[in-house]
Every structure is written in C-alpha cells, then in structure tokens.
Amino acid sequence: MSSPSETLRATVSGAVDRLVVVLGDQLDRNSPVFDDFDKHRDAVVMMEVAEEATHVPSHKQRTVLFLSAMRHFALDLIDVGYRVRYVKLDATRNTGTLTGELARAVSVLTPSQLALVVPGEHRVLRAIRSWAEGEGVALSILSDPHFLTDRETFQSWADGRKELVMEYFYREQRKRLDVLMTKGGKPEGGAWNYDKKNRESFDAAPRPPAPKRFAPDAVTKEVLAVVESHYPRAYGEVTSFGWAVTRRQAKRALRDFVSNRLVRFGPVQDAMWVDEPFLYHSLLSPYLNLKLLDPREVVEAAIEAYEAGDAPLQSVEGFVRQIIGWREFIRGVYWMEGSSYGERNTLEQHGELPEFYWHGETEMRCLAESLGQVVTHAYGHHIQRLMVTGNFALIAGVHPRAVSDWYLAMYVDAVDWVTLPNTLGMVMHADGGVVGTKPYAASGRYIQRMSNYCASCRFDPGKRTGKDACPFTTFYWDFLIRNQRRFAKNRRMAMMMKHVERMDTAERGAIGRHAEARRDELGIGSVAG
Ligand code: FAD
Numbered sequence: 304m305s306s307p308s309e310t311l312r313a314t315v316s317g318a319v320d321r322l323v324v325v326l327g328d329q330l331d332r333n334s335p336v337f338d339d340f341d342k343h344r345d346a347v348v349m350m351e352v353a354e355e356a357t358h359v360p361s362h363k364q365r366t367v368l369f370l371s372a373m374r375h376f377a378l379d380l381i382d383v384g385y386r387v388r389y390v391k392l393d394a395t396r397n398t399g400t401l402t403g404e405l406a407r408a409v410s411v412l413t414p415s416q417l418a419l420v421v422p423g424e425h426r427v428l429r430a431i432r433s434w435a436e437g438e439g440v441a442l443s444i445l446s447d448p449h450f451l452t453d454r455e456t457f458q459s460w461a462d463g464r465k466e467l468v469m470e471y472f473y474r475e476q477r478k479r480l481d482v483l484m485t486k487g488g489k490p491e492g493g494a495w496n497y498d499k500k501n502r503e504s505f506d507a508a509p510r511p512p513a514p515k516r517f518a519p520d521a522v523t524k525e526v527l528a529v530v531e532s533h534y535p536r537a538y539g540e541v542t543s544f545g546w547a548v549t550r551r552q553a554k555r556a557l558r559d560f561v562s563n564r565l566v567r568f569g570p571v572q573d574a575m576w577v578d579e580p581f582l583y584h585s586l587l588s589p590y591l592n593l594k595l596l597d598p599r600e601v602v603e604a605a606i607e608a609y610e611a612g613d614a615p616l617q618s619v620e621g622f623v624r625q626i627i628g629w630r631e632f633i634r635g636v637y638w639m640e641g642s643s644y645g646e647r648n649t650l651e652q653h654g655e656l657p658e659f660y661w662h663g664e665t666e667m668r669c670l671a672e673s674l675g676q677v678v679t680h681a682y683g684h685h686i687q688r689l690m691v692t693g694n695f696a697l698i699a700g701v702h703p704r705a706v707s708d709w710y711l712a713m714y715v716d717a718v719d720w721v722t723l724p725n726t727l728g729m730v731m732h733a734d735g736g737v738v739g740t741k742p743y744a745a746s747g748r749y750i751q752r753m754s755n756y757c758a759s760c761r762f763d764p765g766k767r768t769g770k771d772a773c774p775f776t777t778f779y780w781d782f783l784i785r786n787q788r789r790f791a792k793n794r795r796m797a798m799m800m801k802h803v804e805r806m807d808t809a810e811r812g813a814i815g816r817h818a819e820a821r822r823d824e825l826g827i828g829s830v831a832g
C-alpha cells in the first residue's frame with residue numbers, strides 16, 4: 304500500500320474529457336463540478352502554489368490549514384476512484400502560480416473543457432479567465448451553491464435602497480429561507496433580534512470548555528514540515544496547530560460547539576477577557592470558508608439544539624444571524640461592489656500599519672492580548688477584530704489597504720470575499736458606508752466596559768491627553784475632530800459630534816498634538832501620508 308504522499312504524487316496520464324479545477328477553499332464534495340463527473344474520462348486538478356501564500360504574507364497556520372485540508376480532500380477523492388492530478392508545493396516542476404500549473408495540466412491532459420466553481424477572489428477569477436481566453440481553453444465557471452444567496456437575489460434586494468442595512472437583509476433571509484419563523488409567519492419568540500440581552504460581561508459566566516482541537520496526523524505533519532522549510536520567516540506560530548483538516552473533523556467541531564458552547568454564545572458574544580482567546584465562540588469560520596461545512600447544516604444543528612431545549616433562543620438567534628445574515632451580506636457586497644472595491648479610501652487615511660501588529664508586543668494590553676492570540680492561534684473573535692485591532696487602525700489613521708492585507712495574512716479563516724468587506728468596509732469605513740452606515744469608532748471606555756483588559760494596562764481609558772492617556776481614547780477624539788465635516792450630516796454620529804462641537808480650540812489642539820506624537824512613536828506617521 305502506498306503512503307499518502309506517494310498517492311498524491313501519482314500522476315494522471317492520457318487525455319481527459321473534462322478537467323475539474325478544485326481550489327483550496329472549494330473542498331466540497333457536493334460541488335456542482337462533480338455533477339455528472341465521469342471517473343473514467345474526467346479528472347480533477349488541485350494545485351499548491353507559492354503565489355497563494357506569498358501575494359500577501361500568510362500566517363503559518365493559515366497555510367498549513369489550506370494545504371493539509373487540500374491534501375486530505377484529494378486523498379478522499381482518490382480513495383473513491385477519482386483521478387486527481389495533485390501538484391505539491393515542493394514538486395520539482397511546480398511553476399508557483401495557478402495559471403502556470405493549469406497550463407502544465409492542460410498540456411499533459413489535453414482536456415476538451417475546464418470547469419470550476421467561481422473562485423472566492425476577484426484576482427483569481429481574473430487570472431484564470433484571462434489565461435483561458437489567451438490560450439483558447441474552453442472554460443466553464445459555475446456558480447457556488449454553498450452560499451444561501453446567489454448574486455442575483457442579493458442584487459435585487461439591494462437595488463433601489465439608499466443604504467444597505469444588514470438587519471433588513473437578515474429579516475428577508477429569515478422569511479425567504481424559513482429559518483426561526485412561526486407557522487404564522489412571525490419571528491420565533493416574537494422578536495427578530497435578542498442583542499439587548501446579549502451584552503453580558505464575561506465576569507459572571509462559567510469558564511468555557513476548551514474547544515475541540517485535532518492532533519496533526521501524518522499528512523498534517525508533512526505539511527507542517529514543508530511550511531517550516533519553505534516559509535521559515537512567515538508570521539505566526541504553528542506549534543498550537545489543532546484545526547480540523549477534514550470534513551469528518553469539521554463535523555465533530557460543529558457538534559462540540561453545539562453541545563458545549565452554543566448555550567452561552569449569545570449572552571457573552573461581545574465580551575473580551577485576558578487569557579480567554581475563544582470564549583463561547585464557534586471557531587467554525589475556517590471550515591465554512593473552505594467548504595468543509597455547509598451553512599445549512601450549521602444552522603440546522605443550532606436550531607435542533609434550540610428545539611430540544613439545549614440552547615436558548617437568544618444564543619441560537621444570535622448565532623444564526625451571523626451565518627444567514629452577516630456572512631451572506633458580506634459576500635453579496637463583495638461581488639456587487641466589483642474588483643475595484645479594494646482600492647477605496649473614502650476617509651483618505653494613509654498612515655502605516657504599526658510594526659507590533661505582526662508580533663503583538665505593545666504596552667497596550669487590549670492589543671497585546673488580541674494580537675498575541677492571533678500570533679499563537681491565527682484566531683480572534685469578532686469583537687476583538689472589530690473593536691480592538693480594527694478600531695485602533697481606523698482611529699489612528701492607518702491606510703485601509705494595509706489593514707485589509709494584514710487581516711488577510713493573519714487569520715486562519717481569511718479569504719478575500721469575506722476579509723475585504725469586513726476590513727475595508729466594516730472596520731475602516733473606506734467604502735463610504737456600503738457595509739456600515741457609520742464607522743465603528745470607539746474610545747478606550749468601550750474596551751473597558753466589554754473586557755477586563757484595562758484593569759491590567761498601564762494606560763487610563765478615561766484620559767485623552769497626558770502620559771498615561773489611553774491611545775484609543777486619544778485617537779478616538781482625534782478621529783472625530785479630523786472628520787468633523789465629513790460626519791456632520793451622519794444622523795447616527797450626531798451624539799458623538801455634539802461632544803466635538805462643544806470642545807474649545809485649546810482642547811482640540813492638545814488632542815491633535817498628542818495624537819500626532821503617539822502616531823510618530825508607533826511608526827504610523829502622518830494620516831495624510
Ligand atoms: P462566531 O462568533 O462563532 O460566529 C459564527 C459564524 O458566523 C462565523 O464562523 C462566521 O462564519 C459567521 N460570521 C460572523 N460574523 C461574520 C461577518 N462579519 N462576516 C462573515 N461571516 C461572519 N470572517 C471570516 O470568516 N474570515 C475573515 O477573514 C474575516 N475577517 C474579518 C475581519 C474583520 C476586521 C472583522 C471585523 C470580521 C472578520 N470576519 C471574518 C468576521 C468574523 O469576525 C469571523 O467570522 C468570526 O470571528 C470567526 O470566528 P468564529 O467562527 O468563532 O465566529
């Protein structure tokens with residue numbers, strides 16, 4: 304019997320009819336590329352290419368997860384009789400690019416047609432399309448049924464609206480998909496949203512059970528070695544790697560979440576706590592994004608727990624909203640806004656990303672905690688991403704592209720369609736209000752309320768100037784002052800802007816000078832670039 308490594312190295316020979324391309328985030332056995340697949344005449348091609356781990360930096364755990372999950376997926380296909388041309392990262396003739404590897408596959412296998420599901424990134428779609436056109440290769444690009452909302456449905460919801468408000472999209476999704484609806488067409492429990500109940504401190508909650516982790520098997524161990532040898536200087540640590548790399552493991556991770564953490568997901572979903580990187584979150588995003596899990600089964604599992612009386616509505620509704628609401632909304636925006644979306648910079652911010660984002664060493668306790676766990680686990684939960692790492696970059700004046708490239712690099716679940724609207728849109732407000740009608744800017748007071756970080760920090764969240772002033776608080780007021788004209792007509796900012804209006808010139812000047820000094824000290828430089 305050959306080893307997994309030898310099995311993957313075995314080549315497919317002879318001409319094939321249809322060559323099916325499976326990318327690293329398309330590990331879905333129900334994908335339409337497998338409909339009518341003829342195991343004798345067709346073949347699959349999967350490629351590990353350096354370009355995908357280097358076009359922006361990639362955390363070691365992110366690269367390991369992609370490669371190991373791809374290898375397991377290919378092995379499973381081979382096991383049930385599919386012919387798979389699998390190009391490993393260290394294969395001698397590997398060209399290092401997707402189109403280079405497609406060209407090699409096509410020249411050997413001479414398929415009459417290439418088929419793939421639409422990639423999750425404009426860059427990849429563009430590259431494959433223009434290569435196929437240039438080479439005269441027949442290419443069939445299929446839509447992705449993994450998602451609950453196709454592009455046309457999203458577009459027709461968005462058409463004619465002045466603002467895209469996720470909450471309204473979500474309500475439509477609930478009705479359209481018949482999720483948590485009563486027979487009479489009302490939302491389960493009488494309300495669409497239970498967030499008011501969901502802002503508890505973590506203080507009183509019991510310690511969460513540790514999430515299920517998976518010890519690396521032989522395939523993952525080999526990938527770990529390859530990544531260490533190919534990318535020794537890549538960011539992030541890899542010793543704690545315990546992510547699921549197969550569908551079977553991903554399903555166990557889902558069961559683990561539903562049985563052990565869903566019950567308290569809602570009440571403490573916005574909390575942040577020292578030495579508690581995961582709290583009651585699901586850690587399912589990488590499996591959803593690689594398509595090892597289907598959003599329908601994830602939603603069904605949560606609703607079953609509610610119906611069995613194992614989880615309260617406030618948790619289940621809150622969780623379901625993230626999947627059928629936010630996740631689908633974000634993807635809708637990505638495709639609707641087109642490939643130039645990533646270039647937007649409405650607030651005209653040009654500062655550099657501080658160096659400590661890559662290693663987490665800073666005196667600011669909230670950032671040290673949130674970044675430290677990204678380095679160790681390639682993970683942060685939503686409020687850390689939005690209100691700590693994101694909020695800081697926004698109010699300090701960092702260029703949105705530097706921020707979105709950092710998020711794409713450092714999180715295990717990062718794929719362009721989801722990272723970009725969340726960072727450039729939701730966090731950096733660089734899209735002028737497509738994802739959020741107001742920026743999620745906040746001072747140190749917010750972090751003090753939602754976490755225990757400030758209790759062990761040398762800064763004071765209540766101070767905006769002076770040696771011990773919290774940099775979040777300084778930058779928050781500086782951000783509002785800098786953008787006073789821009790936000791003057793934003794109704795949702797009215798209360799904050801009133802405070803700014805009441806400030807005298809001396810106070811504004813002091814905040815501005817203090818912010819500038821902090822930016823210099825942190826290597827951010829000028830907001831104006
Ligand atoms: P949970 O808190 O358990 O939530 C359940 C699920 O809901 C998640 O697994 C995810 O699939 C979905 N979800 C929740 N919020 C969002 C959202 N805003 N957009 C899309 N899906 C959502 N999510 C990614 O999957 N990949 C990213 O690269 C990514 N980058 C982000 C960058 C920023 C700046 C922000 C603010 C958010 C980002 N998110 C991203 C969304 C969200 O933070 C993560 O999905 C979530 O933290 C993943 O952890 P979890 O699985 O434990 O989530």
Ligand code: SF4
Pocket residue numbers: 667668669670746747748750751756757758760761762763764773774775776
């Ligand atoms: Fe962060 Fe400021 Fe709190 Fe320190 S005081 S942990 S810098 S918010």
